[in-house]
Amino acid sequence: MTLDLPTLLQDIAADVRPLLGEGEVASYIPALSRMPRDRFGIAVATIDGRVYGAGDSGHRFSIQSLSKMYALALALQREGDALWQRVGREPSGTPFNSLVQLERERGVPRNPFVNAGALVVTDVLCRRYLQPERAVLEFVHRLLGEADVAIDAEVARSERGHSDRNAAIAHFMRSFGNLHGDVGAVLDAYCAQCAIAMSCRELARAGLFLAADGVQPPGTRVVDALAARRINALMLTCGAYDAAGDLACRIGLPVKTGVGGGIVAVVPGRLCVCAWAPGLDANGNSIAAAAAIERFATAIGASIFAADASP
Numbered sequence: 001m002t003l004d005l006p007t008l009l010q011d012i013a014a015d016v017r018p019l020l021g022e023g024e025v026a027s028y029i030p031a032l033s034r035m036p037r038d039r040f041g042i043a044v045a046t047i048d049g050r051v052y053g054a055g056d057s058g059h060r061f062s063i064q065s066l067s068k069m070y071a072l073a074l075a076l077q078r079e080g081d082a083l084w085q086r087v088g089r090e091p092s093g094t095p096f097n098s099l100v101q102l103e104r105e106r107g108v109p110r111n112p113f114v115n116a117g118a119l120v121v122t123d124v125l126c127r128r129y130l131q132p133e134r135a136v137l138e139f140v141h142r143l144l145g146e147a148d149v150a151i152d153a154e155v156a157r158s159e160r161g162h163s164d165r166n167a168a169i170a171h172f173m174r175s176f177g178n179l180h181g182d183v184g185a186v187l188d189a190y191c192a193q194c195a196i197a198m199s200c201r202e203l204a205r206a207g208l209f210l211a212a213d214g215v216q217p218p219g220t221r222v223v224d225a226l227a228a229r230r231i232n233a234l235m236l237t238c239g240a241y242d243a244a245g246d247l248a249c250r251i252g253l254p255v256k257t258g259v260g261g262g263i264v265a266v267v268p269g270r271l272c273v274c275a276w277a278p279g280l281d282a283n284g285n286s287i288a289a290a291a292a293i294e295r296f297a298t299a300i301g302a303s304i305f306a307a308d309a310s311p
C-alpha cells in the first residue's frame with residue numbers, strides 16, 4: 001500500500017488541535033515565554049528526497065535541546081570514542097537540568113543529552129573550534145545544503161542571562177576535572193547553539209543522516225555509520241530524559257525533544273519526522289508534538305519494536 005503522507009499529516013494536525021492549549025511554555029528562558037501555545041507544525045523528509053508538511057511546518061522556532069544531536073555528531077566526528085571517557089551512555093531517569101547524579105558519579109554525566117552531558121560536549125567543541133556555536137550552525141548548514149538557518153541572538157542572550165543552573169552544573173563538573181575550558185565560554189557557546197531557529201521542514205531534512213547510516217542524502221557522508229547508530233541508540237534511550245521509556249513505548253523510535261516544543265524522530269532506513277507545539281508537559285517535552293509523532297509512527301508502522309515495518 002502506498003502511504004498518502006500529505007493527507008496523513010493533515011489528519012494528524014487536525015487530530016492534535018484539541019491538545020494545543022495544554023501544558024506550559026518554557027518560561028525559565030524569558031524570550032521563550034512569549035511563544036503562543038496554539039501553534040502546531042509537522043513535517044516529514046524521506047531519504048529519497050521528498051518533504052511533506054502540515055500546519056506551521058515552515059515556521060522557525062527555537063530548537064533548544066534538538067541542537068544536542070548536531071553537537072554530539074560533530075564531537076563524535078572530531079573526537080571519536082574518546083568522548084565516552086567523559087560522557088556516559090545510560091539513561092538518567094532525571095530531569096534534563098538535574099545535578100543529583102553528578103556528585104555520586106564524580107562529574108561524569110549520564111549521557112550527552114542531559115544538560116550536563118551537552119555541556120561536556122560543548123567543552124570538547126570549545127577546544128576544537130574558536131567559535132563552537134558557529135561550528136554547530138555550519139554543520140546544520142552542511143546538512144541542509146544552504147546557509148539560511150541562524151542563531152536567534154535574543155534567545156541566546158535571554159538564556160545566557162538566566163543560566164545559573166547550567167553554570168552550577170558546569171562549575172561542578174569542572175571541580176571534578178571533567179570540564180576543561182572556561183565555564184563562561186562554554187555557557188556562551190551552549191546557549192547560542194540552543195538558540196538556533198529552524199522549522200519542522202528544516203529539522204526533518206537535517207535529521208536524515210541519522211536515518212541513512214551517517215550519509216546525508218543524496219550522498220554526503222557527515223558521520224561514520226557507527227556514530228549514527230550510536231546517536232540513534234542514545235536518542236531512543238535518553239533523548240526525552242525521564243520520559244524516554246514512555247516515548248519508547250508510545251513511539252518506538254529514536255527521538256530528541258527540546259523545550260522550544262520541537263520533537264524529532266528518526267525512522268532508520270526511511271525518513272525523519274519533526275513536530276512542533278510549544279506547550280510542554282512536566283518533563284519539558286511537547287505534549288502535542290509527542291502525540292502527533294505517536295500517531296504518525298503508529299499509522300506508518302514505524303516502531304522499531306514491531307515485526308512488520310510497512311503497512
Ligand SMILES: NC(=O)CC[C@H](N)C(=O)O
Binds near residue numbers: 066097194284
Ligand atoms: N530540554 C531542553 O531543550 C533544554 C535546553 C535549554 N537550553 C536548557 O539548557 O535548559
